[in-house]
Amino acid sequence: xxxxxxxxxxxxxxxxxxxxxxxxxxxxxxxxVVKVRLLGACEGCPMRExxxxxxxxxxxxxRVPQVKDVQAE
Numbered sequence: 001x002x003x004x005x006x007x008x009x010x011x012x013x014x015x016x017x018x019x020x021x022x023x024x025x026x027x028x029x030x031x032x033v034v035k036v037r038l039l040g041a042c043e044g045c046p047m048r049e050x051x052x053x054x055x056x057x058x059x060x061x062x063r064v065p066q067v068k069d070v071q072a073e
Contacts, residue, residue, distance in 0.1 A: 001067070002028040004064045009023055016056075019041055021038065021040040021045070021051075022039040023036050023042070024039055034067050034069070036056065036072055036073065037073045038072055
């Protein structure tokens with residue numbers, strides 16, 4: 001599952017980089033929780049939570065159905 005999550009993040013990464021941001025995979029737990037770290041412009045952005053839930057999490061869950069939750073560290 002971890003490799004699938006990495007691949008999904010590689011697909012979403014160009015969209016974040018276009019706005020000066022990035023995302024780093026921190027961990028994928030056995031129970032399907034993905035932990036990421038938002039970087040660059042995403043770190044202090046007021047839209048950070050929406051980017052995480054409506055962008056990154058939605059995309060990962062679509063690509064990797066075993067993922068239950070995506071959390072920012």
